[in-house]
Amino acid sequence: MVSSTLTKPQMRGLLARCLQFHIVGAFIVSLGVAALYKFGVAKPRKKVYADFYRNYDSMKNFEEMRKAGVFQSAK
Amino acid sequence: MLSRAAWSVVLRRGGLGTRGKHSLEDSGKTWTRKMPPYTNYHAQRSYPMPDEPFCTELNAEQRALKEKEKGSWTQLSHAEKVALYRLQFHETFAEMNRRSNEWKTVMGCVFFFFGFTGLLIWWQRVYMFPEKPITLTDEWRAKQLQRILDMKANPVQGLASRWDYEKKQWKK
Numbered sequence: 501m502v503s504s505t506l507t508k509p510q511m512r513g514l515l516a517r518c519l520q521f522h523i524v525g526a527f528i529v530s531l532g533v534a535a536l537y538k539f540g541v542a543k544p545r546k547k548v549y550a551d552f553y554r555n556y557d558s559m560k561n562f563e564e565m566r567k568a569g570v571f572q573s574a575k
Numbered sequence: 576m577l578s579r580a581a582w583s584v585v586l587r588r589g590g591l592g593t594r595g596k597h598s599l600e601d602s603g604k605t606w607t608r609k610m611p612p613y614t615n616y617h618a619q620r621s622y623p624m625p626d627e628p629f630c631t632e633l634n635a636e637q638r639a640l641k642e643k644e645k646g647s648w649t650q651l652s653h654a655e656k657v658a659l660y661r662l663q664f665h666e667t668f669a670e671m672n673r674r675s676n677e678w679k680t681v682m683g684c685v686f687f688f689f690g691f692t693g694l695l696i697w698w699q700r701v702y703m704f705p706e707k708p709i710t711l712t713d714e715w716r717a718k719q720l721q722r723i724l725d726m727k728a729n730p731v732q733g734l735a736s737r738w739d740y741e742k743k744q745w746k747k
Contacts, residue, residue: 545732552731561727564740568725 618665620672629665637662 510517566574618625633641637658643651644659651659660667709715727735739746 549731552736565725565727570722570725 616665618671623668623671628663630662633662 565571569575616625616627616629630637640655640658641662643655648656710719724735724738730736737746738744
């Protein structure tokens, strides 16, 4: 009953290898998430706000709201 | 009480059929073992070396093997080493860590009880729930939405930004 010799498994440096894998992965994941957020959420949002306020007339907005009747102090 | 009678029958027979007996490859002998919870043996992946060996009642041949184990281990044949392992442990690591189909049963029962709860709540909605408060009726909610749009709530990216004030409809 002779079994064929198995390859010797990795005996040393297991924690180091695990740590390296996870440190590199954590770097990549966090930088990727940050980049995705910046270019997917933050940049478009700033653009939308800039476009909204470029030609914004606050008095016209106030008049519209007053005519609609939402104010108590200005009818 | 039915299960207690069945349990005592099982104990007297010394095990559940073939699971209670385990034969060596070359000697064809069987040994008896106590069923849980009468042993102290419980091995799991996180606690693989229990305090007691798996077989505590040894016949003469096994006692002789245990005596031989006290000597030099190079004198033991491969079959004897396997026999000693099987005396000490119920399953190998590969056997202990084998997959099972239990998750299908679990998920099936979970979904079944989700459905049952849904039926219960549906029945309660038909027969037990009181009238809706006035603020949840459709007329009130329409007036509420009109007031929110008049106040131009969230005009940049939110609700009022989706409303077309010239055409008085939602933006396409």
